[in-house]
Amino acid sequence: MNMKTFSSYIVLIGTVIVALSGNWVLKHYDTLSLYPKSLSIMFGVGWLLIVCAYILNILSPYHEVPPTDRRDNRDVINQWERHRKRLENGFIGIALVTLVLAAFSSWSLVFDLFFLYFFIGMVAAGFLFVMQGDRVEGPDDLNFKGKTKKFLDVIDYRRHPFSLSLILFTLIVGSFVLSKEFGIPFYMEVSGDPRYATDLPNFAFSLSSLLIVSGFIYIINNGDLFGIRKAKQNGMKVLFIHFFELIICGASFCIWLFIVIEALVLHY
Incomplete structure (x- = not known):
């Protein structure tokens, strides 16, 4: 296994750790007075793995597989x-x-399973979407210029694993942890009736x-994964990911910002 392929697995492990530990933070916000330190450490380890893998990927050349082993999953x-x-x-x-x-056991179990299946389904669908197709895709006929091109280059996940969804998810999780640390509660409900702010954990x-799906874009354009050879993909799949980010990140950011501002105003 060459170092680029090794870094691919490290990125995947790091993003999964960030996603799972972050979801645990969001799910247990109302049931804990303080989050365990080990959880913050785990979240930080996930980020550290992503950063280290990115640096390793930059420093390591990609070695094409020999002709005798060209099987591509x-x-x-x-x-x-x-x-x-x-x-x-x-x-x-x-x-x-x-x-x-x-449902015969408990409704809470039903909701837990539903969100688990939803998570697995989205990741699996994203994995198949990113990995399928030709190894070397044709030109995408995208002809952006000026500031638009520069901006799209910055958020081109074929070049780096630091997606907008990863950054925003980190901000949301970090704010939940700091909310407990400094005793500044986020008001998710009013008089027992949920309002739109309760949608934040669902959006997150x-x-x-x-x-994780954005991570797949970076991984497969820079190394092998599960026997799937490194690809050279055009920008269409990246733009497709951006389309979903525009919806999910936009809604998440607006709700999160409102909750944070409201909590600070009511606290101070």
Whole structure:
């Protein structure tokens, strides 16, 4: 395994750690007076892995596999498209059955399973979307110029793993932790009736899926992953990710900013 491929796995591990530990913070905000220090350390370790892998990737050249070992699992993903509908129906059926069975136990378990399936589904769909297609894609006919091109280059996840969803998710998780540390509560409900502010953990949950999918873009354009060879993709998939970021990040940022400002005003 060359160093670029090794860094690909490190980026993946780091993003998964950030997503899972961050979601735990959001889920348990109302049930804890203080978050355990180990959780913050784990979140920081996830970020450290991403940064270290990025530096390692810059410093390491990519070594093409020898002609005797040119198997590319991308072909398997492309062939999966033929049986996609049948497999999707099977997975959905299994998920529905488990949700129905869970309802006999407790509704909280149903919601936990639903969000788990949603997370796995988004990540899996994003993985297939990013990995399928040709290893070397044709030109995308995108002809941005000036400041627009410079801005898109900055948020081009083929070049770096620091996506907008990762940064915003980190800000949200960090603010939740600091809220507990400094005793500045976020008001998620009023008189027991949820308002739109309660949607923040749900939007942030979607962000956690999106940041992993954005990581796939960086990973596969810079190294191998699970036997899928490094690709040279055009900008269309990146723009598709940006489209979802515009919706999810935009809504998350507005709600988060409102909650933070309200909490500070009421506290001081």
